[in-house]
Amino acid sequence: MSFNDNVQIDSGRIEDRRGGGGRGGMVAGGGVSILGLILALIFGPGVFDQGSGTSTQSSSSGQAQSTANASCTTGAAANQDDVCRLTATTQSLDAFWSQELPAHNAKFRKPKMVTFSGATSSGCGRATAQTGPFYCPTDETAYVDTAFYKQFTSQFGGSSGPLAQIYIVAHEYGHHVQNILGDLEKSQNDRQGATSGAVRTELQADCYAGLYIGHAATTKDPKTGQTYLKPITEAQVRDALAAAASVGDDHIQQTAQGQVNQDSWTHGSSAQRQAWFLQGYKSQDMTQCNTFNARDLNNPGS
Numbered sequence: 459m460s461f462n463d464n465v466q467i468d469s470g471r472i473e474d475r476r477g478g479g480g481r482g483g484m485v486a487g488g489g490v491s492i493l494g495l496i497l498a499l500i501f502g503p504g505v506f507d508q509g510s511g512t513s514t515q516s517s518s519s520g521q522a523q524s525t526a527n528a529s530c531t532t533g534a535a536a537n538q539d540d541v542c543r544l545t546a547t548t549q550s551l552d553a554f555w556s557q558e559l560p561a562h563n564a565k566f567r568k569p570k571m572v573t574f575s576g577a578t579s580s581g582c583g584r585a586t587a588q589t590g591p592f593y594c595p596t597d598e599t600a601y602v603d604t605a606f607y608k609q610f611t612s613q614f615g616g617s618s619g620p621l622a623q624i625y626i627v628a629h630e631y632g633h634h635v636q637n638i639l640g641d642l643e644k645s646q647n648d649r650q651g652a653t654s655g656a657v658r659t660e661l662q663a664d665c666y667a668g669l670y671i672g673h674a675a676t677t678k679d680p681k682t683g684q685t686y687l688k689p690i691t692e693a694q695v696r697d698a699l700a701a702a703a704s705v706g707d708d709h710i711q712q713t714a715q716g717q718v719n720q721d722s723w724t725h726g727s728s729a730q731r732q733a734w735f736l737q738g739y740k741s742q743d744m745t746q747c748n749t750f751n752a753r754d755l756n757n758p759g760s
Protein backbone atom coordinates (compact mmCIF):
# COMPACT_ATOMS: atom_id res chain seq x y z
CA MET A 459 0.00 0.00 0.00
CA SER A 460 1.43 3.30 -0.92
CA PHE A 461 0.40 6.91 -0.89
CA ASN A 462 -0.40 8.78 -4.04
CA ASP A 463 2.77 10.64 -4.90
CA ASN A 464 1.21 14.06 -5.14
CA VAL A 465 -0.91 14.04 -2.00
CA GLN A 466 0.09 16.85 0.35
CA ILE A 467 1.44 15.90 3.75
CA ASP A 468 1.68 18.25 6.71
CA SER A 469 4.94 17.35 8.41
CA GLY A 470 3.76 19.19 11.52
CA ARG A 471 0.98 16.68 12.13
CA ILE A 472 3.18 14.57 14.35
CA GLU A 473 5.54 15.53 17.10
CA ASP A 474 9.06 14.28 16.54
CA ARG A 475 10.97 13.58 19.73
CA ARG A 476 13.61 11.39 18.18
CA GLY A 477 17.00 12.05 19.59
CA GLY A 478 15.59 14.16 22.38
CA GLY A 479 13.65 11.92 24.69
CA GLY A 480 16.35 9.49 25.66
CA ARG A 481 18.69 11.86 27.39
CA GLY A 482 18.84 11.98 31.12
CA GLY A 483 16.83 14.71 32.69
CA MET A 484 14.62 15.22 29.71
CA VAL A 485 12.27 12.49 30.63
CA ALA A 486 9.81 13.82 33.14
CA GLY A 487 8.93 11.22 35.67
CA GLY A 488 11.58 8.85 34.43
CA GLY A 489 11.45 5.51 36.14
CA VAL A 490 7.85 5.89 37.13
CA SER A 491 5.89 2.78 36.43
CA ILE A 492 3.79 2.93 33.35
CA LEU A 493 0.23 3.68 34.21
CA GLY A 494 -2.53 3.85 31.76
CA LEU A 495 -0.79 2.42 28.79
CA ILE A 496 -2.84 0.78 26.17
CA LEU A 497 -0.15 -1.19 24.53
CA ALA A 498 -0.44 -1.63 20.88
CA LEU A 499 0.19 -5.09 19.95
CA ILE A 500 2.33 -7.09 22.17
CA PHE A 501 3.04 -7.25 25.83
CA GLY A 502 0.67 -9.34 27.77
CA PRO A 503 -0.12 -9.28 31.47
CA GLY A 504 -0.28 -6.00 33.24
CA VAL A 505 -0.63 -3.78 30.27
CA PHE A 506 -4.10 -2.65 31.15
CA ASP A 507 -3.23 -1.21 34.48
CA GLN A 508 -4.31 2.20 33.41
CA GLY A 509 -5.52 4.41 36.15
CA SER A 510 -7.74 6.28 33.77
CA GLY A 511 -9.73 6.00 30.67
CA THR A 512 -10.39 9.66 30.89
CA SER A 513 -10.25 12.14 28.13
CA THR A 514 -8.47 15.04 29.65
CA GLN A 515 -6.13 16.77 27.29
CA SER A 516 -3.15 17.50 29.40
CA SER A 517 0.24 18.37 28.11
CA SER A 518 2.52 15.56 29.01
CA SER A 519 5.99 16.85 28.79
CA GLY A 520 8.36 19.69 28.93
CA GLN A 521 10.56 18.02 26.42
CA ALA A 522 12.23 19.64 23.53
CA GLN A 523 9.87 19.33 20.65
CA SER A 524 10.56 19.52 17.00
CA THR A 525 8.59 19.11 13.88
CA ALA A 526 8.96 15.88 12.02
CA ASN A 527 11.21 15.80 9.02
CA ALA A 528 10.63 18.97 7.12
CA SER A 529 11.00 17.23 3.78
CA CYS A 530 7.91 15.16 4.50
CA THR A 531 5.52 17.10 2.32
CA THR A 532 4.25 14.66 -0.28
CA GLY A 533 2.98 11.13 -0.63
CA ALA A 534 6.13 10.31 -2.55
CA ALA A 535 8.21 11.14 0.53
CA ALA A 536 5.86 9.08 2.70
CA ASN A 537 6.49 6.07 0.51
CA GLN A 538 10.23 6.35 1.16
CA ASP A 539 10.52 7.06 4.85
CA ASP A 540 9.01 5.39 7.92
CA VAL A 541 8.44 8.58 9.92
CA CYS A 542 6.96 10.37 6.94
CA ARG A 543 4.73 7.33 6.36
CA LEU A 544 3.63 7.60 10.00
CA THR A 545 2.78 11.26 9.39
CA ALA A 546 0.84 10.56 6.22
CA THR A 547 -0.96 7.64 7.83
CA THR A 548 -2.02 9.81 10.74
CA GLN A 549 -3.29 12.48 8.40
CA SER A 550 -5.32 10.03 6.35
CA LEU A 551 -6.69 8.49 9.54
CA ASP A 552 -7.79 12.00 10.55
CA ALA A 553 -9.57 12.36 7.22
CA PHE A 554 -11.29 9.00 7.57
CA TRP A 555 -12.41 9.18 11.18
CA SER A 556 -13.46 12.84 10.98
CA GLN A 557 -16.10 11.65 8.49
CA GLU A 558 -16.87 8.27 10.00
CA LEU A 559 -17.52 9.27 13.61
CA PRO A 560 -20.04 12.05 12.87
CA ALA A 561 -21.89 9.52 10.70
CA HIS A 562 -22.32 7.54 13.92
CA ASN A 563 -23.34 10.59 15.95
CA ALA A 564 -20.00 11.02 17.66
CA LYS A 565 -17.88 14.12 17.72
CA PHE A 566 -14.43 13.63 16.30
CA ARG A 567 -11.28 15.06 17.80
CA LYS A 568 -7.76 14.41 16.65
CA PRO A 569 -5.33 12.46 18.79
CA LYS A 570 -1.78 13.64 19.13
CA MET A 571 0.86 11.47 17.51
CA VAL A 572 4.40 11.33 18.85
CA THR A 573 7.39 9.52 17.45
CA PHE A 574 10.40 9.05 19.65
CA SER A 575 13.58 7.06 20.04
CA GLY A 576 15.08 5.60 23.16
CA ALA A 577 12.64 6.77 25.79
CA THR A 578 10.09 9.48 26.34
CA SER A 579 7.55 10.66 28.83
CA SER A 580 3.84 10.33 28.28
CA GLY A 581 0.68 11.18 30.14
CA CYS A 582 0.72 7.54 31.21
CA GLY A 583 4.30 7.44 32.43
CA ARG A 584 7.66 6.76 30.93
CA ALA A 585 7.90 4.77 27.73
CA THR A 586 10.88 3.13 26.14
CA ALA A 587 11.60 1.47 22.84
CA GLN A 588 10.76 -1.84 24.53
CA THR A 589 7.28 -0.62 25.37
CA GLY A 590 6.13 -0.89 21.80
CA PRO A 591 3.61 1.45 20.22
CA PHE A 592 0.82 2.48 22.55
CA TYR A 593 -2.03 4.90 23.04
CA CYS A 594 -2.37 6.89 26.23
CA PRO A 595 -5.94 8.04 26.96
CA THR A 596 -4.83 10.55 29.57
CA ASP A 597 -3.16 12.79 27.01
CA GLU A 598 -4.99 11.35 24.00
CA THR A 599 -1.71 10.62 22.33
CA ALA A 600 -0.35 7.67 20.39
CA TYR A 601 3.36 6.99 20.77
CA VAL A 602 5.16 5.16 18.01
CA ASP A 603 8.87 4.51 17.86
CA THR A 604 9.38 3.60 14.24
CA ALA A 605 12.48 1.59 15.17
CA PHE A 606 9.94 -0.86 16.60
CA TYR A 607 9.01 -1.93 13.10
CA LYS A 608 12.29 -3.77 12.67
CA GLN A 609 12.10 -5.24 16.14
CA PHE A 610 8.60 -6.35 15.29
CA THR A 611 9.94 -8.35 12.38
CA SER A 612 12.82 -9.95 14.21
CA GLN A 613 11.09 -10.63 17.52
CA PHE A 614 7.61 -11.66 16.49
CA GLY A 615 8.05 -12.76 12.93
CA GLY A 616 5.75 -10.00 11.76
CA SER A 617 6.19 -7.98 8.66
CA SER A 618 7.63 -4.49 8.63
CA GLY A 619 6.20 -3.80 5.21
CA PRO A 620 4.32 -0.57 4.57
CA LEU A 621 0.86 -1.99 5.19
CA ALA A 622 2.02 -3.69 8.38
CA GLN A 623 3.26 -0.30 9.60
CA ILE A 624 -0.02 1.30 8.67
CA TYR A 625 -1.90 -1.46 10.48
CA ILE A 626 0.05 -0.76 13.68
CA VAL A 627 -0.70 2.97 13.54
CA ALA A 628 -4.34 2.42 12.60
CA HIS A 629 -4.72 0.02 15.54
CA GLU A 630 -3.44 2.68 17.96
CA TYR A 631 -5.71 5.25 16.39
CA GLY A 632 -8.53 2.74 16.91
CA HIS A 633 -7.91 2.99 20.66
CA HIS A 634 -8.36 6.74 20.36
CA VAL A 635 -11.70 6.17 18.64
CA GLN A 636 -12.64 3.84 21.49
CA ASN A 637 -11.65 6.55 23.95
CA ILE A 638 -13.92 9.06 22.22
CA LEU A 639 -16.79 6.57 22.26
CA GLY A 640 -16.25 5.57 25.88
CA ASP A 641 -15.41 1.97 24.99
CA LEU A 642 -11.77 1.99 25.97
CA GLU A 643 -12.56 1.74 29.65
CA LYS A 644 -14.23 -1.61 29.05
CA SER A 645 -10.75 -3.07 29.11
CA GLN A 646 -10.05 -1.77 32.57
CA ASN A 647 -12.12 -3.94 34.82
CA ASP A 648 -11.66 -7.11 32.85
CA ARG A 649 -8.05 -7.21 31.93
CA GLN A 650 -7.22 -10.70 30.83
CA GLY A 651 -8.66 -13.96 29.64
CA ALA A 652 -9.84 -15.28 26.31
CA THR A 653 -13.18 -13.47 26.36
CA SER A 654 -12.15 -10.54 28.57
CA GLY A 655 -12.96 -6.90 28.00
CA ALA A 656 -9.28 -6.37 27.25
CA VAL A 657 -9.29 -8.90 24.42
CA ARG A 658 -12.54 -7.49 23.04
CA THR A 659 -11.05 -3.99 23.13
CA GLU A 660 -7.96 -5.10 21.26
CA LEU A 661 -9.88 -7.04 18.65
CA GLN A 662 -12.11 -4.05 18.06
CA ALA A 663 -9.02 -1.90 17.47
CA ASP A 664 -7.93 -4.48 14.89
CA CYS A 665 -11.36 -4.28 13.29
CA TYR A 666 -11.14 -0.48 13.17
CA ALA A 667 -7.71 -0.78 11.55
CA GLY A 668 -9.19 -3.03 8.88
CA LEU A 669 -12.11 -0.66 8.45
CA TYR A 670 -9.79 2.27 7.83
CA ILE A 671 -7.52 0.32 5.49
CA GLY A 672 -10.54 -0.84 3.53
CA HIS A 673 -11.64 2.76 3.12
CA ALA A 674 -8.18 4.21 2.65
CA ALA A 675 -8.02 4.03 -1.10
CA THR A 676 -11.20 6.08 -1.29
CA THR A 677 -10.51 8.59 1.51
CA LYS A 678 -9.58 11.89 -0.07
CA ASP A 679 -7.26 14.63 1.03
CA PRO A 680 -9.79 17.40 1.72
CA LYS A 681 -7.43 20.01 0.30
CA THR A 682 -6.69 18.42 -3.05
CA GLY A 683 -9.55 15.99 -3.54
CA GLN A 684 -7.02 13.25 -4.25
CA THR A 685 -7.24 9.90 -2.53
CA TYR A 686 -4.48 9.42 -0.01
CA LEU A 687 -3.70 5.90 -1.00
CA LYS A 688 -3.37 3.84 -4.10
CA PRO A 689 -5.57 0.74 -4.33
CA ILE A 690 -4.50 -2.05 -2.01
CA THR A 691 -3.24 -5.29 -3.46
CA GLU A 692 -3.93 -8.79 -2.20
CA ALA A 693 -0.27 -9.18 -1.32
CA GLN A 694 -0.42 -6.08 0.86
CA VAL A 695 -3.46 -7.38 2.70
CA ARG A 696 -1.58 -10.61 3.36
CA ASP A 697 1.23 -8.46 4.73
CA ALA A 698 -1.10 -6.81 7.23
CA LEU A 699 -2.63 -10.16 8.16
CA ALA A 700 0.81 -11.59 8.79
CA ALA A 701 1.46 -8.68 11.11
CA ALA A 702 -1.81 -9.32 12.95
CA ALA A 703 -1.06 -13.02 13.27
CA SER A 704 2.42 -12.44 14.64
CA VAL A 705 1.08 -10.54 17.63
CA GLY A 706 -1.63 -13.00 18.61
CA ASP A 707 -1.37 -14.02 22.25
CA ASP A 708 -1.18 -17.71 21.37
CA HIS A 709 1.69 -17.12 18.95
CA ILE A 710 3.59 -14.96 21.43
CA GLN A 711 3.04 -17.40 24.30
CA GLN A 712 4.01 -20.38 22.22
CA THR A 713 7.17 -18.63 21.09
CA ALA A 714 8.14 -17.29 24.51
CA GLN A 715 6.97 -20.08 26.85
CA GLY A 716 6.37 -23.07 24.63
CA GLN A 717 2.75 -23.26 25.71
CA VAL A 718 -0.50 -21.37 25.46
CA ASN A 719 -2.51 -20.15 28.43
CA GLN A 720 -5.78 -18.52 27.44
CA ASP A 721 -6.39 -17.20 30.95
CA SER A 722 -3.69 -14.59 30.49
CA TRP A 723 -4.67 -13.42 27.04
CA THR A 724 -4.97 -9.68 26.59
CA HIS A 725 -5.10 -9.23 22.84
CA GLY A 726 -6.66 -12.37 21.37
CA SER A 727 -5.32 -15.19 19.28
CA SER A 728 -3.60 -14.84 15.93
CA ALA A 729 -6.66 -16.20 14.16
CA GLN A 730 -8.96 -13.83 16.04
CA ARG A 731 -6.82 -10.79 15.25
CA GLN A 732 -6.83 -11.69 11.59
CA ALA A 733 -10.55 -12.42 11.60
CA TRP A 734 -11.47 -9.07 13.15
CA PHE A 735 -9.11 -7.15 10.91
CA LEU A 736 -10.83 -8.77 7.94
CA GLN A 737 -14.24 -8.11 9.45
CA GLY A 738 -13.57 -4.37 9.32
CA TYR A 739 -11.79 -4.53 6.01
CA LYS A 740 -14.51 -6.45 4.20
CA SER A 741 -17.67 -5.13 5.85
CA GLN A 742 -16.71 -1.47 5.54
CA ASP A 743 -19.17 -1.00 8.36
CA MET A 744 -18.17 0.27 11.77
CA THR A 745 -21.16 -1.36 13.43
CA GLN A 746 -19.77 -4.75 12.39
CA CYS A 747 -16.83 -4.17 14.74
CA ASN A 748 -18.87 -4.70 17.89
CA THR A 749 -16.63 -7.23 19.59
CA PHE A 750 -18.36 -6.58 22.89
CA ASN A 751 -21.55 -8.21 21.69
CA ALA A 752 -19.92 -11.06 19.81
CA ARG A 753 -20.85 -14.46 21.19
CA ASP A 754 -17.88 -16.18 19.64
CA LEU A 755 -14.76 -14.09 19.14
CA ASN A 756 -13.48 -16.66 16.64
CA ASN A 757 -16.44 -15.88 14.48
CA PRO A 758 -17.03 -12.16 13.88
CA GLY A 759 -20.66 -11.47 13.23
CA SER A 760 -21.80 -14.24 15.56
Ligand SMILES: [Zn+2]
Pocket residue numbers: 496497498499629630633660663
Ligand atom coordinates in the same frame (compact mmCIF):
# COMPACT_ATOMS: atom_id res chain seq x y z
ZN1 LIG B 1 -4.01 -2.31 21.24
